[in-house]
Amino acid sequence: MRLDEVDAFATSLPGVRRKGHPGRVAWYVDDRLVVREDLPGTLLVRVPMAEREDLLACHPDTVGVPPRWEAHHKLQADLAGDADAIRDAIRRAWAMQRRGDR
Template identity: 40%
Template sequence: MSEIARTLDGVKESRAKGLLRWTLDGRMVARQYDDESIVIRIDFAERERLLAAHPDLFFVPPRFDAHQKVVLRLADADPAVVKSALVAAWNLQRAAD
């Protein structure tokens, strides 16, 4: 996961409260959710697309319902799916400028 995130131009890896975090210009792209999952910052339309296409990999905890976030289970995730979601998050943050 870290290897994929670090390939995105300008993304920096750090830790907050012991958990990995990937940011672009200080804005969250993704962060570690637990030992097996990450939270990805993503727009609502892309979130719905990912949930429909990969219901076994992506989920939204109730506390994230109103936020542009989705959780990805990494254990069985195809690297191409991980990269696609991270690129969408990266593009969202690049557009924030």
């Protein structure tokens, strides 16, 4: 998946706005982070813990959790991985942030 594809998908979700700058672009809903560019070729995606575990089990070649994020509602998605898995993670992040769940 390319960042322009992430942008097209994320901004297709109601209320999502692109912010940030080149090299650190991010997408927010209701001023809450949904997804942002992380290390080159990766995304940081905010997802509920229970759903994060589901995504990790279903898509271990696409998503993971660096040790520094283990206690947070975050996962790292590899842009070279399964685009459907990345879209699923972004959709779940959008739903969580839109509801205001933390």
